Amino acid sequence: MGFKLPGIVSPKRSLTRSSSNANKTASKTLDIPKGYFAVYVGESQKKRFVIPISYLNQPSFMDLLSQAEEEFGYHHPMGGITIPCSEDTFLDLTSNLSMDGSYEPSISDIGLVSQSSINGSDCNEMQYKGVRYDKLSTEDLKGQEFKTVEEAESFYNAYEKAMGFDVRSDYKRLSIRIIGRVTSLRLVCSAQGKRREEYMSNKKRVRKPKKETRFNCPCLFKVRYRSNINAYMVDDFITIYSHQLAQAHESHLLRSYRSVEDHHLALATSMQRVSVKPCHTYEYIVDRSGGFKNVGFIMKDLYNKLDSRRREILLEGDAEAALAYMRGKVATDSHFYCKFSIDEDNRLANMFWRDSNSLVDYTCFGDVLVFDSTYKTNPYEKPLVLFVGSNNHLSTTVFGFALLMDETIETYTWVLETFISSMNNKRPVAVLTDGDEAMRRAIEVSLQMVLKNAGMLWLTHMVSTIRIGLR
Template identity: 80%
Template sequence: MDASNEPPIFDIDSHSQSLVNGSDINHLQYNEIRFDKLSSEDLKGKEFKTVEESDAFYYAYAKAMGFDVRSDYKRFSVCTKDKVTSRRLLCSAQGKRREEYMNGKRRVRRPKKETRFNCPCLFKVSYCKEKDSYIVDDFITERSHKLAETHESHLLRSHRSVQDAHLALATSMQRVSVKPCHTYEYIVDKAGGFSNVGFTIKDLYNKLDSRRREILLDGDAEAALAYMRGKVVTDSKFFCQFSIDEDNRLANMFWRDSNSLLDYSCFGDVVLFDSTYKTNHYEKPLVLFVGSNNHLSTTVFGFALLMDETIETYTWVLEMFISSMNNKKPIAILTDGDETMRRAIEVVLPGCPHHLCTWHVAKNARSHLRNNKAFSEFMHCMWDETTPDGFEQRWNDMVNTYGLHDKNWVTMMYEKRHKWAEAFISGHFFARMHSTQRCEGMNRYMKGYLKSGVKLFELIPALDRALLRLRNKVVEEDFRSNNSTHVLTTQLKNLEHHATTIFTDSVFEHVRKEIDRVGSLIISRSMSFGSIHLFFTSRYNSNNLQNEYTTFYHPKDNHHMECSCTLFECEGIPCSHMFNIMKHEHMTEIPSSLVLKRWTKSAKSDMQTSIPMNNVSNEAIEFARYGDLNCLGSKLSFLASKTKEGTDILNNEFMRLEPILTNLWKQEKEKSVSPDHCSNIVRDPIRVRIKGTQVTSSKGSKSQRRCGLCRNYGHKRPTCPQRKRGENRV
């Protein structure tokens, strides 16, 4: 028989769509014979060009008839090794379960339902070298079981598969915390029903899990490090450093990207350093390095995962942090008061002003000072703007009045007074940050992107997405500051207008408050020393000299000013006393010497703010392409669905383009040679014990569960012998 003269046995492309969505499934034909009318004689001796074509035919036949297909064998040529010589497909109900698995004496669980009924249905082809095609040797249509109805055919296992497009959609949705079950509902809604999807929700979960296991083939640590290596390729200034323990397990890891480097170069004068827990499967503490940007919002400088919380570990991560930032050190650092952090800071950043979180100090004070008056007095010691001598006097009065000499916590806090009392930290710049609540808030924000017990390879991309959204908020704040103007409300409109043009919206609100206070101030007296002028400012109608502030004015030194209130030194904005001098000197603009660039709209003007396109990963580019095409495809599908002609045109175009695009994808995959799997150079870390973990006794074994029916050990209610005796009772 000449295969070239035979009509096409089965047009795969023309029927592929109908096989997916289940429509017209009973109208499939072979040589003008309906599938349900085919007999062995109709098919024996017929030819298929390829084994794939024969498989496609039988799978289509099986779905049309309503049964599952199982592969029996596929034999290859001894010479070529890649040429299929014979292929046999069976009905999944072929064969019979072995008797020992049905009525085994030692069986505890109930046997699963029987799905094999010795069904003889099969399909076999063999390769004919003379004709260079596959000849049908055997085709049996008899069956020994009930077939699935048409509306049930989408549940047949061998005819279900998750398409790459649906997998890409589910993966993309999962990235933004949309659960697979919700994605599946969306796919069902778009397809017009469950029977038109082509797979079940369990199939989708299995496919996602299979993809996850492929990523973890070399281990979680290696998968995470591979992600980091990919970041290095796409971001030339990306920094990642890790250490391993004696068992070759991942111990500590620090990383930051080029955007963090840019932010640190502009706003890294003050750094908040804090750790959070329960963010990953290994319970490794996650350390955040954060700061305050020109909008007074949080900016992230870097992340670290630690093996423990010892001085050596904190020292390592601080050294990595400073090294990654071109050895630029902050001028101040803020922590929650952890002792190991403090000692590590003294090693890496000796002499750097270290401020304790005021919120934690106040919280500890409340728990240690039960007397409300003593607590109130302590808060005065912390916040009063006084001299160190004034602090000492008030502290001694508090200790003597409330009998706090023997309080160990009070003694410890006195030794640390230089780190929390306003009398000692006044004049130090902390970028308007006094507590680690900014870090606490950032921890809560980051945990919103993390599921409990995530692996490392999932944790790091999730943090990247959280960071991406955080940075987009900064772009929005930049846009609002640059594309809107404030309504002027003070009497010093020239100065106020100038402030609106240079400061961001958030900082401007604080500057405007200082301008507003000028109305209640007067210059009580002044004197000059050559080119330097000295002004004494006090409140209007106030004779209290203790409320008088001294301001030095240097008109020849770029109109520089210094005030005894030290607001400019502490917060970086001109104080009301300085604005009072500007009013006295008839200034219309704020001197540049009193404008701290980190608070201005142009804080990053000297830095490269644009990110080159090659800093975007290939995976991100693919997802972006997929999103664009998906939107375009949805639009075309909507328009085509309005008419039958439009639907036919779009269907034909899809069928024409599918093999072309599939071939392009195969060519692209052949170009990129995937590397061999490594032999776990870095092993996965073990779970660590974090601070606050409850101590459990290692003695004794874990208590066993009792049966809910007979209260004995070794089994549960469903397999209880008493239950079986009750079921056999007449």
């Protein structure tokens, strides 16, 4: 069985012209070689041209596409891209583009050029105060000062890329007095330490253990904030390695140096909306950047970034869906109650709700309240708080629910005050909880006046060990 390979288009015949009819558009897409696309040009009679994708790098050609978008939008009359200019003008433009083999990125293309392409020189040619990175010693750097912790991190990230190893943060300690002030930072090689022996000698292991990636590498970089000079001073700098370093042509594959920029993510997201696969988008970015080493990330990083972005959108959509559901319940239940709060990023933080049946049950059987929270078993990692009690049939009755941002005293105080407010300010006689310290403090803060004036009985015990007769 044989098959036909697409022909190679020479530079002199980079434009393949043919007449175009609307009923032949589908069949003519089959003769487009890889790396080319079809456009339609002409004033009265449209003619079809097959041009290389590399023309998309040219500012003059992008101007034509912008004019096409302004005139036709995204609905082109020929089904493909229709350019509003004469045939002679188009031929003159493309002939000039074909003659010019070299291409320098313009200002509009900088968004697709990685930072590594700007620093195109050999990494080992980089210097710190006249000393090459590969010649730096402990004495050269110990005692040196950096104005900010970001400046120190930037230096060591450049150093690790020049030398050919990955970096991870061993610890970063913050100041107690000044919010956000980093007091000390220690960066180590990703091969620092060693895998615990219990994971290596487990005889019950079913799968083959992963490849060893840590070799007790002693390389590190440590800075500490000095208040007398208002700067960060290098306390320790070790340049000894216990493993093979990456070569210069492999440095772009180091994990700590790879990152998907926002403009690349926006491009991939837009391409997905028009059914372009991320792998094809990555190839396009590689072509625009001038090679894999200039992109700044690998294809797997792009897939991971798109997946995490998709999960964020789903979580945000779930919050909107939950609030829409609560609004629908209010329309059908006049006594339905829901209250929520948002965080500094304008995201859903805490939410409490109860229906009219819960209000009636609490009015009749709300003298004893069981206040407990479950572990973060939901995909949003939010504690679920249950307000329950017992009716006259010794059956469990639910008074309300709450999804919380965390398990702090402030959050528990908010949900307790919201619960009491939703129940027409009726307070329970006894509160049973599992003895969590944050819960106890929140109950003291929320019900302190009642404890003093009304003599409320507050019982705290372990629900898991004492039967409370609820079933």
